[in-house]
Amino acid sequence: MGVLTKLRDPNRFDAILQLQPPPGEYPHWDHLRHLSPPAGSTLEEWWLATKMRRIAASKAVPLKDKTGISFRFCLPDFVQAQLHEIDMEVGRSIGISEPITNPQTRDRYLIRSLIEEAITSSQLEGAVTTREAAKEMIRTGRPPRDKSEQMILNNYVTMQRITQLKQDALSPDLVLSLHRLVTEKTLEKADAAGRLRQPEEKLVVGDEYGEVFHEPPAAAELPIRLRAMCDFANGATPEYFVHPVVRAIILHFWLAYDHPFADGNGRTARALFYWAMMHAGYWLFEFISISNILRKAPVEYGRSFLYTETDDNDLTYFIVAQAKVMRRAIEELHEYIARKTTEIRELEAHLRVLDLFNHRQADLIRHALKHPFQEYTIESHRKSHNVVYQTARTDLLDLMSRGVLLQKRRGRKMIFSVPRDLAERLRKLETKARNG
Numbered sequence: 001m002g003v004l005t006k007l008r009d010p011n012r013f014d015a016i017l018q019l020q021p022p023p024g025e026y027p028h029w030d031h032l033r034h035l036s037p038p039a040g041s042t043l044e045e046w047w048l049a050t051k052m053r054r055i056a057a058s059k060a061v062p063l064k065d066k067t068g069i070s071f072r073f074c075l076p077d078f079v080q081a082q083l084h085e086i087d088m089e090v091g092r093s094i095g096i097s098e099p100i101t102n103p104q105t106r107d108r109y110l111i112r113s114l115i116e117e118a119i120t121s122s123q124l125e126g127a128v129t130t131r132e133a134a135k136e137m138i139r140t141g142r143p144p145r146d147k148s149e150q151m152i153l154n155n156y157v158t159m160q161r162i163t164q165l166k167q168d169a170l171s172p173d174l175v176l177s178l179h180r181l182v183t184e185k186t187l188e189k190a191d192a193a194g195r196l197r198q199p200e201e202k203l204v205v206g207d208e209y210g211e212v213f214h215e216p217p218a219a220a221e222l223p224i225r226l227r228a229m230c231d232f233a234n235g236a237t238p239e240y241f242v243h244p245v246v247r248a249i250i251l252h253f254w255l256a257y258d259h260p261f262a263d264g265n266g267r268t269a270r271a272l273f274y275w276a277m278m279h280a281g282y283w284l285f286e287f288i289s290i291s292n293i294l295r296k297a298p299v300e301y302g303r304s305f306l307y308t309e310t311d312d313n314d315l316t317y318f319i320v321a322q323a324k325v326m327r328r329a330i331e332e333l334h335e336y337i338a339r340k341t342t343e344i345r346e347l348e349a350h351l352r353v354l355d356l357f358n359h360r361q362a363d364l365i366r367h368a369l370k371h372p373f374q375e376y377t378i379e380s381h382r383k384s385h386n387v388v389y390q391t392a393r394t395d396l397l398d399l400m401s402r403g404v405l406l407q408k409r410r411g412r413k414m415i416f417s418v419p420r421d422l423a424e425r426l427r428k429l430e431t432k433a434r435n436g
Contacts, residue, residue: 073315118156120291139380166278216259248276351432
């Protein structure tokens with residue numbers, strides 16, 4: 001009431017409008033209320049000036065809350081700078097690290113990324129297993145042992161499917177099919193996979209203490225809302241330009257807000273984000289894991305949802321948070337590639353014998369030197385390098401014939417293991433090749 005009373009004075013109103021924005025990147029009232037306001041003003045006046053400036057710069061999107069009020073967003077200068085950096089690093093043909101543009105090595109990085117995203121996206125939803133066990137399951141093709149491993153396998157299959165669907169328009173049927181892939185054999189109600197939640201399936205988002213953070217729209221509204229979401233994803237709405245990265249981020253939020261499924265909403269939302277990025281031509285996102293970053297800071301992830309809902313449907317909070325996640329995920333990819341490139345060069349400097357093998361075999365040898373108890377199968381080698389069965393079989397049998405791997409049978413499956421004296425065997429091969 002005090003702020004409104006002061007606004008009756010035009011001079012005071014003008015003074016409030018001149019207040020400088022608070023420090024930090026798009027702070028919420030929850031942060032601003034702990035700061036000291038500019039001299040001669042109150043916290044409430046400072047917040048009012050901030051809100052008016054944001055509202056004037058914001059645009060509405062087709063997503064509406066349960067009362068019919070639109071969500072809005074604006075793009076502060078620092079967000080536009082981040083979008084530019086993402087465009088420069090993840091665009092269609094901007095200079096990218098050679099290992100993922102080289103056809104001989106890109107599949108290794110693609111498989112690594114798919115596995116990483118599958119594991120961490122599942123961990124965000126409560127999956128509990130070791131990374132080693134999850135990687136071994138995917139590479140060898142063995143069946144999942146429990147729900148956690150099933151979640152990870154589902155995510156891996158879904159990510160593979162998205163890379164195949166990136167040219168397709170988004171439709172309600174496609175969203176439902178992705179949800180079915182994500183949730184297969186992991187739901188309490190098996191028939192809930194691939195369908196919208198029903199009126200009797202009451203759903204709220206809260207904590208273990210019973211506090212409700214979000215109550216999604218009624219089930220009866222979901223078919224219309226899903227159609228509107230697909231129209232937005234395909235660029236049919238709104239009438240003004242939305243940066244593709246911003247559109248992908250809002251799509252992520254949209255599905256999470258509507259929570260159209262009985263379970264698996266978070267995983268499906270992140271899957272749609274990947275579809276949107278690849279659909280828009282950001283091909284490098286085949287190699288990037290955002291869930292790995294989100295898993296390290298789950299509180300910030302949840303807070304960005306909460307801030308959006310508690311500040312008049314301002315999507316900017318979520319956009320700011322996700323742009324940071326994307327920048328960090330891109331940095332981690334480049335750091336990983338640089339680290340692996342250095343390791344490989346150092347190893348190759350001491351092992352000229354690798355020149356005697358093709359790039360897939362050489363990659364397996366490098367891995368075997370670092371993992372002396374690892375076992376390999378034709379299927380794991382095939383999946384690691386995205387080759388056909390016969391190519392993988394030929395690679396491994398050749399390594400066995402040259403003494404680099406040992407071979408045994410486990411049932412009907414051929415298992416290839418690492419000999420304890422692998423380094424010595426490689427040196428002998430190198431000497432033999434050098435001496436002719």
